[in-house]
Amino acid sequence: MKEILSEPAVASCVQRPVDVVFMLDGSERMGLEDHRRAKEFIEKVASKLTLASGQTDNRNARFALLQYGSPTEQRVEFALTHNLTVIYDALSKVNYMDSSSALGSAIIHAVNNLVIPRGDRLVRRNAELAFVFITDGITASEQLDEGVSAMRRAEGVPTVIAMGSDTDEEVLRKVSLGDMSAIFRGVDYSVLNNPSFFERFIRWIC
Numbered sequence: 001m002k003e004i005l006s007e008p009a010v011a012s013c014v015q016r017p018v019d020v021v022f023m024l025d026g027s028e029r030m031g032l033e034d035h036r037r038a039k040e041f042i043e044k045v046a047s048k049l050t051l052a053s054g055q056t057d058n059r060n061a062r063f064a065l066l067q068y069g070s071p072t073e074q075r076v077e078f079a080l081t082h083n084l085t086v087i088y089d090a091l092s093k094v095n096y097m098d099s100s101s102a103l104g105s106a107i108i109h110a111v112n113n114l115v116i117p118r119g120d121r122l123v124r125r126n127a128e129l130a131f132v133f134i135t136d137g138i139t140a141s142e143q144l145d146e147g148v149s150a151m152r153r154a155e156g157v158p159t160v161i162a163m164g165s166d167t168d169e170e171v172l173r174k175v176s177l178g179d180m181s182a183i184f185r186g187v188d189y190s191v192l193n194n195p196s197f198f199e200r201f202i203r204w205i206c
Contacts, residue, residue, distance in 0.1 A: 016206060017127035019062045019080055021110055025135040026067045026097030034189040035096045038134045041192040043091050048202055052082035058124055063087055064114045068106030069099025076113055080122055101139040107147030115154050130205060131156045136164060137171035148174055158182055159204065163189045
């Protein structure tokens with residue numbers, strides 16, 4: 001019954017074009033087990049949403065993933081793609097950085113390498129550019145304002161997944177552009193497997 005009830009919310013997303021850039025915290029605060037849970041969540045979201053039929057399809061969803069650590073550690077795990085096999089294969093090869101956290105530098109790197117590399121915008125025309133941050137907000141302050149500004153200029157729409165109680169609320173507010181409803185919270189990363197949490201996220205991202 002729960003699956004049937006959730007179908008209309010998911011179905012409403014089918015024709016709507018959205019390019020989703022996941023920003024995965026690879027800092028030591030994340031921890032290997034929570035990092036694994038976050039990867040499983042990304043895979044589950046990709047398998048749930050209807051993906052575009054090709055790179056030129058102006059409907060449905062595409063995904064990209066950037067893992068970030070220190071200011072010099074930003075790793076594009078995969079660029080915007082509609083190919084579920086590419087997403088699965090790339091996720092299986094993502095290694096946990098176990099580094100520090102420089103979110104501002106990571107946003108700038110994502111915009112310059114995933115969204116507008118060499119000045120050419122890769123986000124599809126009329127598609128929403130969704131940034132999904134998996135972070136507790138505890139990060140270096142350097143370039144954070146510049147990163148948020150870069151996201152604004154790229155017309156990115158942020159969503160923040162912030163698990164646990166030890167979070168930096170000021171950073172979360174800043175990255176969510178002040179929209180507190182865009183911050184998804186839970187006691188820990190096991191919440192990502194909660195069906196109600198998952199369906200709520202799907203409805204939001206759609």
